[in-house]
Amino acid sequence: MSARPAARAALYLAGTGSALPGAPVDNARMAKAFGISEDWTDLFVGTRTRHFGWDLDSGEVLYGLADLCAEAAERALAAAGTDPGDLDFLVLATATPDTLLPTTANRVADLLGLDHLPTYQLQAGCSGAVQALDVGRALLAGGHRTGLVIGGDVTDRFLDARRGAVALPTQELINYVLFGDGAAAAVVSADPVGEAVAVRALLHRFTGLGRAAGQVVDWHGAAPPDPGRRMLFEDYKTIEAAVPAMAAEILWELLDTAGWTPADLDFLLPPQLSGRMTEQIVAGLGMPPGAREISCVRETGNTGNALPLLQLDRLMPGLEPGRRALSVTVESSKWIKAGLALEKVRPGEGQR
Known part of the structure; x- marks a missing residue:
């Protein structure tokens, strides 16, 4: 056989x-x-x-x-x-x-x-x-x-x-x-073409049952605005307290799903709410020896939906065959855990 x-x-x-x-x-x-x-x-x-x-x-x-x-x-x-x-x-x-x-x-x-x-x-x-x-x-x-x-x-x-x-x-x-x-x-x-980075694990899970929103982004139509409604609101203290722990949970779940250990990581792409918050999160996670942080928020500001892909765009030039990275993302609007385990494929992977 x-x-x-x-x-x-x-x-x-x-x-x-x-x-x-x-x-x-x-x-x-x-x-x-x-x-x-x-x-x-x-x-x-x-x-x-x-x-x-x-x-x-x-x-x-x-x-x-x-x-x-x-x-x-x-x-x-x-x-x-x-x-x-x-x-x-x-x-x-x-x-x-x-x-x-x-x-x-x-x-x-x-x-x-x-x-x-x-x-x-x-x-x-x-x-x-x-x-x-x-x-x-x-x-x-x-x-x-x-x-x-x-x-x-x-x-x-x-x-x-x-x-x-x-x-x-x-x-x-x-x-x-x-x-x-x-x-x-x-x-x-569906095939390892181009840059050929494999997504070995993908996490996307809502975890906000019964929790107050950490962020509100409103939208006004033609009706007169309600002065009691805020267009853009951040509960920064709650976010600061909750996100580091959530980031650690995401990191360990992605490692487990991919079958990796922290020592297998070459790059870490941490959450990017702000420069100061990223520092706190990375310090709490503990960078594996030899792993490199890929962050951009200090130069770009918080660009919301763009951020994980902005980090990936920065990662790509330094990701050589066999090297691995974790991308950790937390959405605080109603609390979502998300992330990716990534590996640059070696020559011959996926070939029939």
């Missing part, structure tokens, strides 16, 4: 790409625009720069979410060596679509010249990119061969350039220095 062949990964990342609008905006510029202390930002947030798709002086929108997502997608397709016409599906995750209808997913498909393929848009927070990869995995298992997964968010409807930020309560003020705009994308495949 011949030996049973090793199980193939159900999902491969063939290439990644990212897009950040305009020049980086540092804390000195934020202080000048909104009167927010540079020292306060450094101490409580720890983010040095972020990018905005809108003009800081006038509030004029210069880049929409669809623009950024299309740019990131084009770079991911180029990295994968994939022709847009070979895509079988598109999945986009965001908390801040340009419009409710048409969906931003369909606008991106139009910008990319795509037609006659299924498109999906997920309303999600920081775990959205992993959720979109999970949908992509299911679509590949159903017979599709190649797809495009995108995550992105923008802030133009939630941060008011004309508003005196210093008059805001801390739960709202922090959003002015916490968030930034951006998008990132990955070409996914």
